[in-house]
Amino acid sequence: MPGGGLVLKEEGGRIVLAGDWTLANLVRQPVPRNVLEARLADFAARRLPWDLTGVERLDSAAATLVWRAWGRAWPAEVALGDEERVAFARAAAVPEALPPAPRRPFAEVEALGNQVLRAGRNFVELTELLGRLVLDAVGLLRNPRRIPFREFSATVYKSGAQALPVTALVGFLVGVVISYLSALQLRNFGAEPLIVNVMGLAIIRELGPVLAAVLVAGRSGSAMTAQIGVMRVTEEIDALTTMGIPATLRLVLPRVAALTLAMPLLVVWTSAMGLLGGMVSAHLQLGLTFDFLLHGLARAVPVPNLWIALTKGAVFGFLIAQIACHFGLKVRPNTESLSARTTSSVVTAITVVILADAIFALITREIGIPAQ
Amino acid sequence: MNGPCDPTPAVALDQVWSRYGRHVIHQGISLEVPRRSVCAIVGGSGSGKTTLLRQMVGLLPPWQGQVRLFGADLYRVPGDERRALKRRLGVLFQQGALFSALSVYDNIAFPLRELKWFDPDLIRALVLQKLAQVELEPRHAHLMPAELSGGMVKRVALARALALEPDLLVLDEPTSGLDPDRSRSFVHLIRCLQEALHFTVVMVTHDVESLSALATQVAVLADGQLVAVGSPEAVRRSGHPFIQAFFAGAPAPQP
Numbered sequence: 001m002p003g004g005g006l007v008l009k010e011e012g013g014r015i016v017l018a019g020d021w022t023l024a025n026l027v028r029q030p031v032p033r034n035v036l037e038a039r040l041a042d043f044a045a046r047r048l049p050w051d052l053t054g055v056e057r058l059d060s061a062a063a064t065l066v067w068r069a070w071g072r073a074w075p076a077e078v079a080l081g082d083e084e085r086v087a088f089a090r091a092a093a094v095p096e097a098l099p100p101a102p103r104r105p106f107a108e109v110e111a112l113g114n115q116v117l118r119a120g121r122n123f124v125e126l127t128e129l130l131g132r133l134v135l136d137a138v139g140l141l142r143n144p145r146r147i148p149f150r151e152f153s154a155t156v157y158k159s160g161a162q163a164l165p166v167t168a169l170v171g172f173l174v175g176v177v178i179s180y181l182s183a184l185q186l187r188n189f190g191a192e193p194l195i196v197n198v199m200g201l202a203i204i205r206e207l208g209p210v211l212a213a214v215l216v217a218g219r220s221g222s223a224m225t226a227q228i229g230v231m232r233v234t235e236e237i238d239a240l241t242t243m244g245i246p247a248t249l250r251l252v253l254p255r256v257a258a259l260t261l262a263m264p265l266l267v268v269w270t271s272a273m274g275l276l277g278g279m280v281s282a283h284l285q286l287g288l289t290f291d292f293l294l295h296g297l298a299r300a301v302p303v304p305n306l307w308i309a310l311t312k313g314a315v316f317g318f319l320i321a322q323i324a325c326h327f328g329l330k331v332r333p334n335t336e337s338l339s340a341r342t343t344s345s346v347v348t349a350i351t352v353v354i355l356a357d358a359i360f361a362l363i364t365r366e367i368g369i370p371a372q
Numbered sequence: 373m374n375g376p377c378d379p380t381p382a383v384a385l386d387q388v389w390s391r392y393g394r395h396v397i398h399q400g401i402s403l404e405v406p407r408r409s410v411c412a413i414v415g416g417s418g419s420g421k422t423t424l425l426r427q428m429v430g431l432l433p434p435w436q437g438q439v440r441l442f443g444a445d446l447y448r449v450p451g452d453e454r455r456a457l458k459r460r461l462g463v464l465f466q467q468g469a470l471f472s473a474l475s476v477y478d479n480i481a482f483p484l485r486e487l488k489w490f491d492p493d494l495i496r497a498l499v500l501q502k503l504a505q506v507e508l509e510p511r512h513a514h515l516m517p518a519e520l521s522g523g524m525v526k527r528v529a530l531a532r533a534l535a536l537e538p539d540l541l542v543l544d545e546p547t548s549g550l551d552p553d554r555s556r557s558f559v560h561l562i563r564c565l566q567e568a569l570h571f572t573v574v575m576v577t578h579d580v581e582s583l584s585a586l587a588t589q590v591a592v593l594a595d596g597q598l599v600a601v602g603s604p605e606a607v608r609r610s611g612h613p614f615i616q617a618f619f620a621g622a623p624a625p626q627p
Contacts, residue, residue: 023537024460027489059537059569061490064497086568094500098477101514334472334518 018054175277228328263317
């Protein structure tokens with residue numbers, strides 16, 4: 001017993017341990033830990049002499065196990081070799097308990113305070129980054145040969161062109177849903193033609209810009225944070241800086257500029273798809289013709305709404321890119337920081353976009369609403 | 373631990389060929405590392421030292437040939453046996469490869485917990501022993517990897533590699549990124565542990581000093597082949613140009 005290279009038995013009034021007492025053998029032999037330990041403790045309680053001279057190997061895992069079964073003290077009589085004595089001495093030298101982690105009595109209060117301070121610091125740093133971008137932009141205007149066109153067009157393509165399919169799909173489906181729900185209500189009042197007003201204004205003024213912004217924040221914002229964050233971890237940003245190229249100029253400015261340009265276009269695209277979905281749904285459910293719906297749209301939604309939507313798109317794109325780059329630059333060289341910053345980036349960007357949308361709604365409440 | 377030494381070599385490479393795409397790196401490498409020895413693999417950049425090391429630890433099957441650990445073919449034994457084989461292996465990666473989401477304590481406890489055999493109390497005792505073995509203090513257990521200095525990262529990684537009491541310790545550039553003083557003390561630590569615990573060591577290194585202080589066997593890799601294998605003194609005497617350049621200017625090994 002217990003076999004598998006381990007020997008533990010009573011023989012001639014002595015308790016004999018022999019064989020390879022190693023972690024590998026302990027794990028491999030069939031006896032569970034508590035049974036083995038109980039048996040060792042039983043033997044220890046009988047106060048017989050121990051014979052460990054037959055032990056070929058004793059590693060620290062097995063030594064610790066036996067030492068604990070002995071009640072963390074040498075038995076009265078024990079025969080063993082020098083190496084085993086050293087192994088037990090090592091097991092005996094371990095302190096009884098781990099030193100407690102440094103305690104902070106007001107940890108929750110501290111965490112809350114830190115959260116507030118961090119939010120404040122982020123705001124200050126975002127403002128600093130904005131200032132840096134303005135200075136960089138002015139510098140570029142004076143010296144247009146340094147404009148990073150390649151990065152700019154790459155971002156337009158990756159964050160704009162490649163986002164077309166997903167924004168189209170989501171826009172179309174939301175359009176269908178809005179139109180369907182409105183149609184149910186309007187039919188009760190016999191006001192089916194008004195579907196154009198409800199759907200047109202809602203999609204063009206609100207849903208198009210916000211939907212596009214949320215999708216882009218999740219898709220491109222996270223990608224920007226992760227990319228700049230990894231560049232920070234691998235010291236690529238430091239390498240750029242030592243070549244005399246500021247990271248804000250080469251990495252942040254083209255991304256912010258590109259997304260500010262691409263977002264309004266995506267908003268137009270998303271709204272168009274939303275309207276298409278809404279029209280398909282209205283046509284199928286209420287039997288209104290596409291001709292009627294299109295002409296109605298021009299009457300129901302005054303042109304200023306388009307300008308509002310485009311402005312919203314540009315502002316949202318600017319905010320998303322700015323926040324994404326800011327958090328990317330704050331990544332520290334470990335994997336956890338990268339995931340935490342990417343999460344903060346997306347959550348902050350979406351929150352800020354919705355906040356900005358509310359502010360827009362307040363400012364423009366007199367503009368573009370058709371007079372009754 | 374005073375029993376006779378098992379005669380099967382800890383690591384045996386048998387006619388190992390490897391290639392990346394069409395680029396052949398190793399052309400029939402055969403090497404035997406006896407138990408309880410310290411084998412250093414040296415070679416120029418791009419000579420495939422690290423590739424060889426990755427093949428030994430089961431990360432990269434060779435294109436042709438066999439890798440045997442303790443007599444068992446690493447890439448052909450069934451899954452259970454292979455897991456047991458890998459538990460006899462401790463690896464110290466060049467950058468430490470500590471799990472950055474876990475504290476020092478949890479990093480070292482991780483392989484022990486995975487066995488599902490020990491209770492938390494025993495794991496605590498073992499983790500504290502490992503920390504003491506690598507000359508760190510119990511209070512360091514609460515630190516996160518990001519808070520450690522380069523030398524401490526190596527020590528914690530060594531403690532984690534030793535957690536399962538390996539028979540074979542594989543070191544990838546153990547002294548890279550350490551200043552001469554720290555690297556000397558780290559080499560001294562590995563040597564003391566090896567003498568106390570009798571594990572076999574296979575390491576890749578560029579550092580002539582740590583090689584002279586540790587290795588009992590040196591294998592020199594050049595042009596896809598092992599151009600010299602033997603004791604450090606014997607390898608030094610061989611006339612291959614790479615070996616001459618590698619040892620040039622290094623002090624003679626201390627007797």
